[in-house]
Amino acid sequence: MGDSHTTRSVLQRCHDLGFALAGVAPVRATRYERELRDWLAAGSHGEMQYLAEHLRERLDPRRIVPGARSILCVADRYHDGGPEPEQSPGQRPRGRVARYARGDDYHQVIKKRLHRLADELAGEFPGEIFRACVDTAPVLEREVAQRAGLGAVGKHTLLIEPGVGSWLLLGELITTLELAPSEPSGEDPCGSCTRCIDACPTGAIAPWTVDATRCISYLTIEHRSVIAPDFHEAIGDWIFGCDVCQDVCPHNQPTERAAGAPVHPAYAPRREGFDLLEVLGWDEQGRRDAFVRSAMKRAKLAMMKRNAIIVAGNVLAGRDEPALRQRIEAIAVDADEDELVRRTAQSVLKNSSGTVDGA
Ligand code: B12
Ligand code: SF4
Ligand code: SF4
Structure with a gap:
């Protein structure tokens, strides 16, 4: 001991x-x-x-x-x-970043x-x-x-x-140093609650297991290729990560003890999200400048643009944003654009009934 x-x-x-x-x-x-x-x-x-x-x-x-x-x-x-x-009001369409990466x-x-x-x-x-x-x-x-x-x-x-x-x-x-073990925590903080399972936009959660291939966090941060169109709508406005299962959890609602556990100042948010047109205009240097000191470095430029286009498609499904639509239409036929980005633009336009030459 x-x-x-x-x-x-x-x-x-x-x-x-x-x-x-x-x-x-x-x-x-x-x-x-x-x-x-x-x-x-x-x-x-x-x-x-x-x-x-x-x-x-x-x-x-x-x-x-x-x-x-x-x-x-x-x-x-x-x-x-x-x-x-x-x-x-009037703010240009944005993609949301999970809180841990702000x-x-x-x-x-x-x-x-x-x-x-x-x-x-x-x-x-x-x-x-x-x-x-x-x-x-x-x-x-x-x-x-x-x-x-x-x-x-x-x-x-x-x-x-x-x-x-x-x-x-x-x-x-x-x-290798032997320290005195702490008292372990309880095993089940949930009881009969199923809020996170019910709220997950892609149905990724079963009790005590997450199918990463369905999780928006995986799709937007880890998955390097095309995101299947079936997931596009569920991704909503998440451009990097997802907080839905934690947002709905009863344990995350304001509590008395919450003030007692300090939030470390290094995580003070520098951004809640990104202007979609800005992301679609980034080059490598633009991405690097935006991600200084950030855990978001994990996402490559093409992945960020792919994510931005999917979020843009969800915006366009609800309202007209001519500048955003034009930008995606231009990407869809731009032979110099990364194939992942171009294919995502074509797929999003197809789903939102736009017409694309060469799609
Ligand atoms: C791979 C990974 C992911 C993957 C897979 C997620 C997953 N659930 O495994 C993806 C990319 C989807 C992901 C997403 C996120 N991640 Co992540 N991720 C990891 C990583 C690197 C490895 C996790 C792992 O080993 N998964 C493999 C699976 C099989 O492990 P598991 O689910 O724990 O499996 C065990 C249980 O199923 C257990 N089990 C089975 N039955 C039962 C029953 C009971 C009662 C219990 C207790 C256990 C149990 O058996 C398995 C083996 O232990 C860890 C860091 C690390 N090294 O642990 C961070 C980590 C888990 N992620 C973290 C975070 C913050 C996130 C996100 C919130 C980020 C975001 N906002 O977008 C999301 C949350 C999604 C979610 N609901 O899980 C934090 C979580 C902190 C916390 N409070 O727990 C970690 C710990 C990173 C860190 N150092 O802080 N992540
Ligand atoms: S992070 Fe989002 S997509 Fe992933 S399990 Fe939680 S609610 Fe589902
Ligand atoms: S929302 Fe929170 S308390 Fe409810 S089942 Fe999910 S993890 Fe458990």
Whole structure:
């Protein structure tokens, strides 16, 4: 059993570093090997091949850090549950960005502080290993965070801390140092609720599993090729990511404790969305300038234009926006345009009964 004085001091340092939640999980293999293997076998990961790679490590963190004994789990809160800002009347059509990507890139924001902590601890405990992970390492982050007492996993598969909500981003230090484990969180924060399942625009959620190939977050951020026209309408105004399953969750409605868990200032939104015509006018440099310090860097230029055209198609289905229609018509016949972008423009115009030469 780890030294509880050391553990208390490490957890206090996490809070001093601005993490909203922190706890310790003992290292062990996943309880959900069968579910993970079935999910991959069903192809629910789509083009995210990296999820099938390093499966052995994902199933057991001791294969990431040999001799690991503890996982220090941290969470940043990135949004306080307040309402979306009003769109001003007459504003040009915009595509909406998921809240986690509106401020600084969480990978950098969390990793920077975890590295600082790891360096301090390595100085205090020579010979022990500390490996910082945020998102991209082969770790089942939500399952580990649940065991570290940071919250329970909801039917939409995201971690919810009752009283705080699910607007959380996770990181870990996997270490050979033995720390005292925290009390694990409960298993089911949902009871009979099915709001996220009912509200998901593409029907991607079944209890405790998400078919990524149907999820708007996957389609707009990870999927690099054409998005099937069947999904276009459901994508609505989401140009990058989707927050619907978290917006409807009762745990994310204003609560008394919400004020107690700080939102880290690095996530203060710089943008709620993008002007669609602006995105359709970007070149590589334009995209780079717009994505400075942003987690949105993941989406390539052609993917962003593809997403913007799909959102534009949904706008045009409801009202006339001549400049937007003309721009999409021009893209649809522009031989210099990326094929993904051109084909999406043709498909959107076909669905909104426009006529396209060469479509
Ligand atoms: C791949 C990935 C995605 C994919 C797949 C999503 C998914 N649900 O797996 C896509 C691109 C769709 C995606 C979307 C989003 N993501 Co994402 N994503 C990841 C990533 C990199 C890996 C997740 C993974 O391993 N999936 C594989 C599946 C099989 O894992 P799983 O669903 O956990 O499967 C387990 C459960 O099914 C469990 N199980 C089975 N039965 C039962 C029953 C019970 C009761 C329980 C508890 C568990 C359980 O067994 C499986 C194995 O453990 C993680 C980071 C990480 N390293 O963990 C971030 C991560 C999950 N994403 C995150 C975020 C913020 C999002 C979005 C909200 C972003 C957005 N706004 O657009 C959306 C939310 C969509 C959703 N409802 O999941 C955060 C979530 C934070 C939180 N509060 O939980 C993470 C943890 C990143 C981070 N470091 O903070 N994401
Ligand atoms: S992020 Fe959107 S599309 Fe994906 S599961 Fe949640 S509600 Fe469905
Ligand atoms: S919306 Fe309801 S079912 Fe979905 S995660 Fe929240 S509490 Fe659970």
